[in-house]
Amino acid sequence: MRKLVRIGRLELGVYNVKGQIVAVRNLxxxxxxxxxxxxxxxTVVSPAPTQREWAYDGEILKCPWHGWEFKLPSGETLVEPKYKVVTFPGRIENGDVVVDV
Ligand code: FES
Incomplete structure (x- = not known):
């Protein structure tokens, strides 16, 4: 589940990743x-040269332009962890989603 929200000039995608709320900068x-x-x-991972398996179900954001994949909630790319999308932790309080920006 995902919801886009705008706070001033900052646009965030808010995701529920297996019960953990995380907001991701939409950039x-x-x-x-x-x-x-x-x-x-x-995504599909290869634990051995001839093996392929589905992994991280519901935890990957795939960029629509060039296909880079980011793992939530850390925001790190799978292939080159030095590249990272900005993420913010969140939680549910009294039925509302709260994000610490
Ligand atoms: S702009 Fe996202 S992978 Fe290129």
Whole structure:
């Protein structure tokens, strides 16, 4: 589940990742794509040269422009962890979603 919210000039995608609330800046660190227009999904990993398996179901944001994948809630890319999208922790309080920006 994802919701886009705007706070001044900052646009965030707010995701519920397996019960953990995380907000993601809607700006891909590669070339500025609107990263949060995609839903959280999973990805295919290769634990061995001839093996492929589905992993991180519901924890991956895939950029719509060039396909970089970011793992939630950390925001790190899977292939090059030095590249990271900005994330903020959140929680549910009295039925409301609260994000610490
Ligand atoms: S702009 Fe996101 S991967 Fe290129």
């Amino acid at each position: 891909c660190p590669h070339a500025g794509a609107p990263l949060c227009h995609s839903r959280a999904t999973g």
